[in-house]
Amino acid sequence: MQSTELVSPADFARETGQDKDLLRKWRQRYGFPELHSDATGTRGYTRQQIVRLRLILRLQQAGLPPARTIDRPMEELEQYCATLAPAAVADASVGRAIGLLRSVRPAEFDAWLGAQRADRGLADFVNGLAVPLTVAVGQAWAAGEIDIYHEHLYSAVLASHLELAAAAAPRPAEGAPRVLFATLHGEHHALGLLMTRALFAEQGAECIHLGTDLPAGDVVAAATGFQADIVALSFSFAYPKRHVLPDLKHLRSALPQRIALWAGGAATRGIRRPPRGVGLFDDLPAACTAIAQRLAQATHASA
Numbered sequence: 001m002q003s004t005e006l007v008s009p010a011d012f013a014r015e016t017g018q019d020k021d022l023l024r025k026w027r028q029r030y031g032f033p034e035l036h037s038d039a040t041g042t043r044g045y046t047r048q049q050i051v052r053l054r055l056i057l058r059l060q061q062a063g064l065p066p067a068r069t070i071d072r073p074m075e076e077l078e079q080y081c082a083t084l085a086p087a088a089v090a091d092a093s094v095g096r097a098i099g100l101l102r103s104v105r106p107a108e109f110d111a112w113l114g115a116q117r118a119d120r121g122l123a124d125f126v127n128g129l130a131v132p133l134t135v136a137v138g139q140a141w142a143a144g145e146i147d148i149y150h151e152h153l154y155s156a157v158l159a160s161h162l163e164l165a166a167a168a169a170p171r172p173a174e175g176a177p178r179v180l181f182a183t184l185h186g187e188h189h190a191l192g193l194l195m196t197r198a199l200f201a202e203q204g205a206e207c208i209h210l211g212t213d214l215p216a217g218d219v220v221a222a223a224t225g226f227q228a229d230i231v232a233l234s235f236s237f238a239y240p241k242r243h244v245l246p247d248l249k250h251l252r253s254a255l256p257q258r259i260a261l262w263a264g265g266a267a268t269r270g271i272r273r274p275p276r277g278v279g280l281f282d283d284l285p286a287a288c289t290a291i292a293q294r295l296a297q298a299t300h301a302s303a
């Protein structure tokens, strides 16, 4: 095998989003992904192993543990994944969006998304289109139907529309809850946060977006410095699940009690008992109800 046919362990880890320690553990426990050597003795992985690992991760995300999928034939994994596609993927809008992303004129995707935002109104744009479309784009990438650059384009265009929506929100009223949005160190996925911010801003909350990949200490300093009422964090599926609870506990104890701590995102899914004083939301409409209550309390207090 030529050395160009093997992917280096560092690239393999980057492309699949798995850290090398976890890959080593899987290799010891399940015998996959095994390292290959080329004619020059350089070690690495095949591209087929990347595709296989993505399918296994997708099934894991859907609740099937690796122990049940790791030794299954590729065709079986593909069939399982096909059955996972939520009803939304069959939706004509999702098909249209993916078609536009794959076309050679991506500006049309931008224009189409803008028209959808105008036609649907923000809540339906986010909950009825952006959420299922983001899942579908992730699945299309995992299945090798679109390239990573399509996913980058999708994320950049959607992020710009969510930014525009937040900027178009009415000026917050005096005393409206001030919400600080961020992700913690290592988390670069921002769409969950941007969706939440756009919806909260439309409802009248004062939103401060700090961006992604922040050390916990900086989040605490900003929350105190900006006198935030709520710190809102997002943990995507890529964030190591085992770190979520310790990170939330640490932040909860480092933040002044009067500042609420809210979090959401795929990595918080399945946490049955959140730490005391932490609000977990896997559902944007539920988070919108909670912010509406805070807004009502603020209006009542200032009346």
Ligand code: B12
Pocket (backbone or CB within 6 Å): 014, 015, 016, 017, 018, 054, 057, 058, 061, 131, 134, 135, 137, 138, 139, 142, 148, 151, 152, 155, 156, 159, 186, 187, 188, 189, 190, 191, 192, 193, 195, 196, 232, 233, 234, 235, 236, 237, 238, 239, 262, 263, 264, 265, 266, 267, 281, 282, 283, 284, 287
């Ligand atoms: C968009 C995306 C990207 C974009 C991100 C762009 C951006 N600016 O955010 C780009 C292309 C850059 C990207 C890069 C990568 N990605 Co990516 N990405 C995704 C994708 C499709 C969506 C992630 C996302 O935004 N989710 C956010 C929202 C929409 O979903 P959610 O987490 O379920 O949250 C919901 C609720 O909980 C709530 N919510 C979320 N946050 C909050 C916060 C609050 C306060 C509240 C109230 C509510 C709330 O809102 C959401 C809607 O219901 C996922 C697939 C997926 N289905 O998750 C893969 C995925 C997360 N990525 C993955 C990978 C592997 C990568 C890369 C390593 C790929 C690569 N080859 O480079 C890099 C790593 C980047 C990094 N350094 O971390 C894997 C992770 C696998 C794993 N086990 O770690 C996934 C799962 C894809 C897959 N099927 O394998 N990615």
